[in-house]
Amino acid sequence: MAFTEFRPLDEKSLIEYIKAVPFLYSKLGSDLKVKEVGDGNLNFVYIVISHARYFVMKQALPYMRCIGESWSMTKERAYFEAVALTELGRLSLEHVPKVCHFDLTMSLIGMHYLEPPHIIVKKGLIAGIEYPLLAEHVKIRCKDTLFHIPPLSFHHGAQTFAEFCGNMELCRLTEQVVFSDPSKVSQYNHWTSPYLDRDAEALREGNVLKLEVAELKSKFCERDQALLHGDLHTSSVMVTHESTQVLDPDFAFYWPMGFDIGAFLGNLILAFFFAQDGHADQVNDRKTYKEWILRTIEDTWNLFNKKFIALWDEHKDGSGEAYLPAIYNNPELQQLVQKKFMEDLFHYTLGFGAAKMIRRIVDVAHVEDFESITDASRRADCGHRALEVAKLLLKERRKFHAITELFQPFKNSSHN
Amino acid sequence: MAFTEFRPLDEKSLIEYIKAVPFLYSKLGSDLKVKEVGDGNLNFVYIVISHARYFVMKQALPYMRCIGESWSMTKERAYFEAVALTELGRLSLEHVPKVCHFDLTMSLIGMHYLEPPHIIVKKGLIAGIEYPLLAEHVKIRCKDTLFHIPPLSFHHGAQTFAEFCGNMELCRLTEQVVFSDPSKVSQYNHWTSPYLDRDAEALREGNVLKLEVAELKSKFCERDQALLHGDLHTSSVMVTHESTQVLDPDFAFYWPMGFDIGAFLGNLILAFFFAQDGHADQVNDRKTYKEWILRTIEDTWNLFNKKFIALWDEHKDGSGEAYLPAIYNNPELQQLVQKKFMEDLFHYTLGFGAAKMIRRIVDVAHVEDFESITDASRRADCGHRALEVAKLLLKERRKFHAITELFQPFKNSSHN
Numbered sequence: 001m002a003f004t005e006f007r008p009l010d011e012k013s014l015i016e017y018i019k020a021v022p023f024l025y026s027k028l029g030s031d032l033k034v035k036e037v038g039d040g041n042l043n044f045v046y047i048v049i050s051h052a053r054y055f056v057m058k059q060a061l062p063y064m065r066c067i068g069e070s071w072s073m074t075k076e077r078a079y080f081e082a083v084a085l086t087e088l089g090r091l092s093l094e095h096v097p098k099v100c101h102f103d104l105t106m107s108l109i110g111m112h113y114l115e116p117p118h119i120i121v122k123k124g125l126i127a128g129i130e131y132p133l134l135a136e137h138v139k140i141r142c143k144d145t146l147f148h149i150p151p152l153s154f155h156h157g158a159q160t161f162a163e164f165c166g167n168m169e170l171c172r173l174t175e176q177v178v179f180s181d182p183s184k185v186s187q188y189n190h191w192t193s194p195y196l197d198r199d200a201e202a203l204r205e206g207n208v209l210k211l212e213v214a215e216l217k218s219k220f221c222e223r224d225q226a227l228l229h230g231d232l233h234t235s236s237v238m239v240t241h242e243s244t245q246v247l248d249p250d251f252a253f254y255w256p257m258g259f260d261i262g263a264f265l266g267n268l269i270l271a272f273f274f275a276q277d278g279h280a281d282q283v284n285d286r287k288t289y290k291e292w293i294l295r296t297i298e299d300t301w302n303l304f305n306k307k308f309i310a311l312w313d314e315h316k317d318g319s320g321e322a323y324l325p326a327i328y329n330n331p332e333l334q335q336l337v338q339k340k341f342m343e344d345l346f347h348y349t350l351g352f353g354a355a356k357m358i359r360r361i362v363d364v365a366h367v368e369d370f371e372s373i374t375d376a377s378r379r380a381d382c383g384h385r386a387l388e389v390a391k392l393l394l395k396e397r398r399k400f401h402a403i404t405e406l407f408q409p410f411k412n413s414s415h416n
Numbered sequence: 417m418a419f420t421e422f423r424p425l426d427e428k429s430l431i432e433y434i435k436a437v438p439f440l441y442s443k444l445g446s447d448l449k450v451k452e453v454g455d456g457n458l459n460f461v462y463i464v465i466s467h468a469r470y471f472v473m474k475q476a477l478p479y480m481r482c483i484g485e486s487w488s489m490t491k492e493r494a495y496f497e498a499v500a501l502t503e504l505g506r507l508s509l510e511h512v513p514k515v516c517h518f519d520l521t522m523s524l525i526g527m528h529y530l531e532p533p534h535i536i537v538k539k540g541l542i543a544g545i546e547y548p549l550l551a552e553h554v555k556i557r558c559k560d561t562l563f564h565i566p567p568l569s570f571h572h573g574a575q576t577f578a579e580f581c582g583n584m585e586l587c588r589l590t591e592q593v594v595f596s597d598p599s600k601v602s603q604y605n606h607w608t609s610p611y612l613d614r615d616a617e618a619l620r621e622g623n624v625l626k627l628e629v630a631e632l633k634s635k636f637c638e639r640d641q642a643l644l645h646g647d648l649h650t651s652s653v654m655v656t657h658e659s660t661q662v663l664d665p666d667f668a669f670y671w672p673m674g675f676d677i678g679a680f681l682g683n684l685i686l687a688f689f690f691a692q693d694g695h696a697d698q699v700n701d702r703k704t705y706k707e708w709i710l711r712t713i714e715d716t717w718n719l720f721n722k723k724f725i726a727l728w729d730e731h732k733d734g735s736g737e738a739y740l741p742a743i744y745n746n747p748e749l750q751q752l753v754q755k756k757f758m759e760d761l762f763h764y765t766l767g768f769g770a771a772k773m774i775r776r777i778v779d780v781a782h783v784e785d786f787e788s789i790t791d792a793s794r795r796a797d798c799g800h801r802a803l804e805v806a807k808l809l810l811k812e813r814r815k816f817h818a819i820t821e822l823f824q825p826f827k828n829s830s831h832n
Contacts, residue, residue, distance in 0.1 A: 162581035207746075214757075326602075
């Protein structure tokens, strides 16, 4: 059984594949069990269990998993995911699973298995588990990748950049689902109907909102600031109390910095509304847990901000081209420039985060913390309140100057 | 005599080269005269005169012509110039000279000769010649290239974009000379000393100015909106009363739209101060000509603005991805979006134009309309007033809403 051309694998044929690839066979042997465990929107993910170890294999098929063959999508995304995992792993070694195998023909990546109790953050949030190091770790990943590629140096390697231009199809998908679909009638849009029908209609008819979305989309499409993960929601991160691992950078591209950290914050805000108000019951009103989510939001931004500025100070006489020491080396100016830069980044972060929140409520790919609320009217009520907050953040983002200023609107909109 | 590897040509060896290349030989024959006529900062330009025709050959050497071998520079810029001439010519056929020959090894471009009375715009400005169609033609070139590549479609072909990543060295040079060198002590900076010493010092010490320059530089480096010429000053354009031809896109890259039109306007503003106040005499106070320059500035922006919006309206139901008809198709929103877009573009255009003005007065590459004023104190006086206006435009650009609002500050700073 040869694997000289692409074919979709299944649990059985993946075993044949492993036996046919000497590197994998020598690592895993022939006594294998395979289980498909993927629950994301795009790809198929297999856990391979051998006597020696666990291993993960991930295959991209030429369509989107959650829709099926009617939404075709280049399987070459697997190549960019492998490159991005390697590149992001190089910058943030402890927080990205190691890639051990890549097969371009098969669009197949083999990587280290993350041992239990690693769990998808979103599932932890639904279960109400606190992860004390989450903000610290996400901040590390963000500042490592954002700092050491640009923006303080501007020039990401032209070669890597040129290479990632090949990932344009996934870029377009992000542009479509995050910035366009929620504002228009779109085949796969869905929401908790009929409860949210008027909310969805308001998104399609709000001129001020659409003006702001146009600006964010334009910034997103045209600004190649840094190599980002591109889809950093709470299902792209696995955690234990000690470890935080970032997965699934299929959408990696050179994008404006605020997009990753905004996506992560936006998903935490969704968790604040959905996972908590939606999952509270008489035994546990989740009030304490909601406070923890707010603290995590606050810490994620503030730790990132603080560490980013500290790194900037440390490298201010370095070789970065954006703020040359010969121009920006006086302390007063340095502070002014940093303040302006971080404030601009904060505002775009809020805008991108809000756009990601909106899409998760009305477009094709919803999130589990939301979908797992079985009572439709309760789910819709959480959705309505999260949408109102997202619209406020998107339209009024320039009025916020500190992350904690967001919390009053959250509390005003939340049930407790 | 073989030309299988790169060598710098001269008037004599270029004749040998032409005889060795069948295509050129068949076109031009062997009875040739060659004259080097380049007066730009980078390349060597030869006019080839045969019995049959005139022809232009342009060679890039691995350094900057105006400095010499101590400022090395990739000769592969010739490749990007040839690609850009072809690409920009495709979009704006009548306004770009036709490329007929390209030799990658020799970094040599052969192109159509522009017959007299074609003259470099800058020389025309110094001579006080009015070109009634200049604004109209420059507007056409700008709107053609800006419109038909993005921004209304966003997605320039990923392949061309990836290819232009190879032109990064020239990008860096632009970033350096336009946005960094004027703000710092730099080896090749020079100005009319001692008259402008304090002005140059003020540029290096103005915190507010440097904050704005940082924003413009960041936008310039990170925003890949459209394939631009990259160096559209008044020496990159040749004119007659009927024809306008854009030359020398060595610096072509995907850059924010306002950069080309800003450069052109900035150079016209310089001409207003230098070529005119500096060249006025008792016979001709150049007052009428200055009015013509202002009209040309006004027309260039307003015609561009008007035509761009008209094209946008015409294509509003087209396939562009930035403003999808399903989202932006109501007339009120369409107008709001266009107004916001053009106002943002106007402000960046002013910022980029002002940065280009400043560099021409204090950095390595000055301009002829300035240098040809022999009286140093008079030249410095023009320079000082142009610098004051440029700083105002750069810092206060967001306060201007129409191009004619600029003219009062010009008139306040001008001698008549």
